[in-house]
Amino acid sequence: MTSTERTPSPADIKRWRRYLADERAEAAVYRDLAGRRDGEEREILLALAEAEGRHEQHWLGLLGDQVGRPLRGDIRTRMLGFLARSFGSVFVLALAQRAEARSPYADDVDATPQMAADEQVHEEVVRALAARGRQRLSGTFRAAVFGANDGLVSNLALVLGVSASGVPTHVVLLTGISGLLAGALSMGAGEYVSVRSQRELLEASSPNPATSSALSHLDVNANELTLVYRARGMEQADAEEHAREVLSTLSAYTSPVAVQSPTGDEHEAIGNGWSAAVSSFCFFASGALIPILPFLFGLTGTAAIIVAAVLVGLVLLGTGAVVGLLSGASPLKRALRQLAIGYGAAAATYLLGLLFGATVG
Numbered sequence: 057m058t059s060t061e062r063t064p065s066p067a068d069i070k071r072w073r074r075y076l077a078d079e080r081a082e083a084a085v086y087r088d089l090a091g092r093r094d095g096e097e098r099e100i101l102l103a104l105a106e107a108e109g110r111h112e113q114h115w116l117g118l119l120g121d122q123v124g125r126p127l128r129g130d131i132r133t134r135m136l137g138f139l140a141r142s143f144g145s146v147f148v149l150a151l152a153q154r155a156e157a158r159s160p161y162a163d164d165v166d167a168t169p170q171m172a173a174d175e176q177v178h179e180e181v182v183r184a185l186a187a188r189g190r191q192r193l194s195g196t197f198r199a200a201v202f203g204a205n206d207g208l209v210s211n212l213a214l215v216l217g218v219s220a221s222g223v224p225t226h227v228v229l230l231t232g233i234s235g236l237l238a239g240a241l242s243m244g245a246g247e248y249v250s251v252r253s254q255r256e257l258l259e260a261s262s263p264n265p266a267t268s269s270a271l272s273h274l275d276v277n278a279n280e281l282t283l284v285y286r287a288r289g290m291e292q293a294d295a296e297e298h299a300r301e302v303l304s305t306l307s308a309y310t311s312p313v314a315v316q317s318p319t320g321d322e323h324e325a326i327g328n329g330w331s332a333a334v335s336s337f338c339f340f341a342s343g344a345l346i347p348i349l350p351f352l353f354g355l356t357g358t359a360a361i362i363v364a365a366v367l368v369g370l371v372l373l374g375t376g377a378v379v380g381l382l383s384g385a386s387p388l389k390r391a392l393r394q395l396a397i398g399y400g401a402a403a404a405t406y407l408l409g410l411l412f413g414a415t416v417g
Contacts, residue, residue, distance in 0.1 A: 069122050072166065076115040077127035083108035085136050085152060097185060104178060111171050118166065146189025147378070153182040200339050201375055203243060207343025209398045211235045212368045213405040215347045216361060220409030225356040232348035236341055244337035251332045346371055365402065372398045 064072070083105040090101035116123060128134060136151050159175035161167035214235040219228045285295035350363040376394030380387035 064118070064122075068166070069119065071164075072115050072119050073124060073127055075167075076112060076119065076123070078133055079108050079112040079115065080126070081128070081133040081136075082155070083112065085133065085148075089148060089152075097188070100181065100185065104181060107174055107178065111174070114168065114171060146186055149182055149186035149189055153179060153186050156182055200335075201379060203336050203339025204343035205372070205375060205394070205398070206243070207236070207239060207340040208346060208368050208371055209343075209401050210239055211344035212347040212364060212398065213402045215351075215364060216402050217405035217409035219361055220406045221412050225351060225360070228360075229348060229351040232344075232351060236344035236348065239344055240337045240341040243340040244333040247336040248330065248333035343371070365399070368398060368402075369395055 086101045086105035086108065090098045090105065093101060132155065136148065136155060156175055156179035159172070159179075161172040161175055211232055215228055215232045218231045282292070282295045282299040285298055286292060290298065346367050347364045349367060350360040355363055372394045373391040376391035377387035379394070380390030
C-alpha cells in the first residue's frame with residue numbers, strides 16, 4: 057500500500073513535514089549560491105533549486121491540509137544556508153555535496169524513485185561544481201596548507217627535541233626562531249628558484265621572432281621550414297603540408313615556430329618568482345611561529361611544551377578538516393590524520409632529544 061492509499065500516521069506527518077522543511081532550505085541554499093555566481097554555474101545552481109522545488113511539491117501534496125506551520129530545516133542545512141549567504145565559496149559546495157549524499161529518499165517508501173535518483177544526480181552535479189572551485193583554488197590553497205603545515209610540524213619537532221635535551225629556555229626560543237627563519241628562507245628561496253627555472257625553460261623553448269625575416273629567402277623546393285615543424289612534433293606529411301601553406305601566405309605569417317610553443321597563459325600559470333617566494337616564506341613562517349608562541353610569552357619547561365603542542369594540534373586539526381572539506385572526504389578523518397602525522401614527527405624528535413640529553417648528561 058502506497059502513501060496515497062493509506063491513512064498517514066502522526067509519525068508519517070512529522071517525517072513529511074521535516075522533508076518539506078529540508079527541501080525548502082536546500083532550495084534556498086542553491087538560490088543563495090546562485091546569487092554569488094554568474095554564467096553557467098548560476099544557471100546550474102538555479103536548476104538544482106528548481107528540482108528541490110519539485111520535491112517540495114511532492115511533500116505538500118502528501119500533507120494536504122496537514123502541512124501545518126512551516127518548520128525550519130535541520131541544523132546542518134541552516135548552517136549551510138548561512139555560509140552560502142555569507143561566503144558562497146567552494147567550501148559551501150563541498151558541504152552541499154556531502155549533504156546530498158545523505159539523502160534518505162532511497163530507503164523511504166513515500167519518496168518516489170525519481171526523487172531518490174534526483175538526489176543521487178544532484179550529488180554528482182554539486183561534486184562537479186565543487187571540482188571547478190577546487191581547481192581554481194588548488195594552487196594558492198595547496199601552497200598555503202603545505203607551507204603552514206611544514207612550518208608547524210618542523211618547528212614543533214625542533215622545539216620539542218631541543219627542549220627535551222634539557223637546555224635552558226632561552227636556547228629553546230633562539231632555536232625556534234632560527235628554525236622559523238631558516239625554514240622560511242629555504243622555502244622562499246626554493247620556490248623562487250623553481251619558478252624562475254620553469255620560466256627560463258619556457259623562454260628557451262619560445263620561437264625567435266627574428267627568424268620570420270628569413271622565410272622569404274627559403275628555398276621552396278628544399279623547404280627547411282619542414283624541418284622546424286618536424287622538430288616540433290609534426291609527422292613529415294603534415295609538416296610538409298603546413299610549411300607549404302606558410303610559404304604561400306607569408307604576408308599573414310608572423311612566426312615560423314609556432315607549433316607547440318609556450319603561450320602567455322603558460323607563463324602566467326607558472327607565476328612570478330618573487331611573489332611565489334614571498335608567499336612561501338609567509339606561509340611557512342605563519343606555521344612555524346605557533347610552536348614558539350608560549351616561549352615568547354614567557355612560559356618555560358613542561359608548561360611551554362604542552363601549550364605549544366596543544367596550539368599546533370588545534371591548527372593541524374583545522375587545516376586537516378579544511379582539506380577534508382575541499383576533497384569531499386570526511387573532515388574529521390582528515391583532521392585526525394593530520395594531527396597524527398604532526399604529533400608523530402614531534403614525538404620522534406622529542407624522544408631523540410631525551411635520549412641525547414641523557415647521553416650528554
